[in-house]
Amino acid sequence: MDRIVESIKNNRFVFWEEIARDGAQAKTILSGNQRVDIAKKHGSLFGLNGPDHLVFAAGFISIGKEEERAIKILAEQVDNCYLAVNCRSSKNEILDSLASVKNAKYARIAYVLPISERMCNLMLHKSQKDVLLQGLDIAKFAVDHANGIPVDVQLAASFETEPEYIAEAAALLKEQGIAITHLGDTQGKLYPTEVASYIEKLKFHSEKDQLYGVHFHNDLGFALANNLESIRKGINLAASSWLGLAERNGLVQTELLCFHLVYECNKMMKRFGIEGKDLFLTPPDLKMLHKIAQLASKYTGVDLKVTDPIVGTGVNSISTGTPFVDTKSFQPFDPEKILGIQKTILVTQLASNRVIKEVAQLKGYEFNENQIIEILDFVKTKAYELNRSVFPENELLEIFERISKNNK
Secondary structure: OOHHHHHHHOOOOEEEEOOOOOOOOOOOOOOHHHHHHHHHHHHHOOHHHHHHHEEEEEEEHHHOHHHHHHHHHHHHHOOOOEEEEEEOOOHHHHHHHHHHHOOOOOEEEEEEEEOOHHHHHHHHOOOHHHHHHHHHHHHHHHHHHOOOOOEEEEEEOHHHOOHHHHHHHHHHHHHOOOOOEEEEEOOOOOOHHHHHHHHHHHHHOOOOOOOEEEEEOOOOOOHHHHHHHHHHOOOOEEEEEHHHOOOOOOOEEHHHHHHHHHOOHHHHHHHHOOOOOOOOOOOOOHHHHHHHHHHHHHHHOOOOOOOOOOOOOOOOEEOOOHHHHOHHHHOOOOHHHHHOOOOEEOOOOOOOHHHHHHHHHHOOOOOOHHHHHHHHHHHHHHHHHHOOOOOOHHHHHHHHHHHHHHHO
């Protein structure tokens, strides 16, 4: 049984995770063991239902022997989610892909097929009609040699092609045994209303049992909105990536999409037009998002930014102003309760007496008003002298200790 197909048929959601796929955006690379670590932790987000909600793209077979070895390491060690191997429309690559993942507990492969006239000419130097015929031949070949491993197809530049043609192509591919047809927004230029209109037409021309997934690039910053529109229109498989990394200009951040599909799911119909309560057999543990994102950051060498939503270094940090008095009035949710991220107080040039007093008390020091003013003046002066906003904790403790000793 293909648990991913069963999930989609039952209107449950599936992540197609691509952080390990090729590193073309941030020029990253993950070893086999690093991919194993992220895949296992990602699968554990869903408890025992990882194979119902996660396809981890293990790698792209055409990169080379080292990539193939990395894929095989995953196949040997990861058993709590599906592992997919990506390849081109080549019978040799189909066989290599199947061989690399054959030992996985939950395996599948996906081959890329150009579908727009422009992309067919660019990638295969053939007409759209001839490429589809080749794609059907590849589909039959792959399914015949898969020994039960599900085979998907990823249609490059789907949204540049009339939805009627995509529906027809998907139906023909399904006849050859293709499990899921993935729609690629290759240029990353779609706006949410365009996505909604396209998918509506596509679904109208497709049989009800035709299964689709989507792959939206984030060039214009619409990857999240476009994925939510596709879910609203009935497509429940989306390509994503931790930190938004992977393939060219990136995909929707896995952590961000996951958050929106779980947090206050009873309000999703009002917010997104999506019925959210049954999307997951086991709802993802949102308190794991930050930990996995930090792991992805460590392995890829791509630092988390202060302003990254959900997992950024600024989440639940505070320095001054009215938010210091009433944090809840300036946050959409409680980061510690929902995400497990504890509050941190940073001392910067924006600090106030209140900030210095609370930080000192947290470190076990009690100062009078004159001492607090002295510390605050020193902090602000140093910030501008060094052109450095955040005052390091070790230096702050030195000041506290010095002032404390002087007081004695």
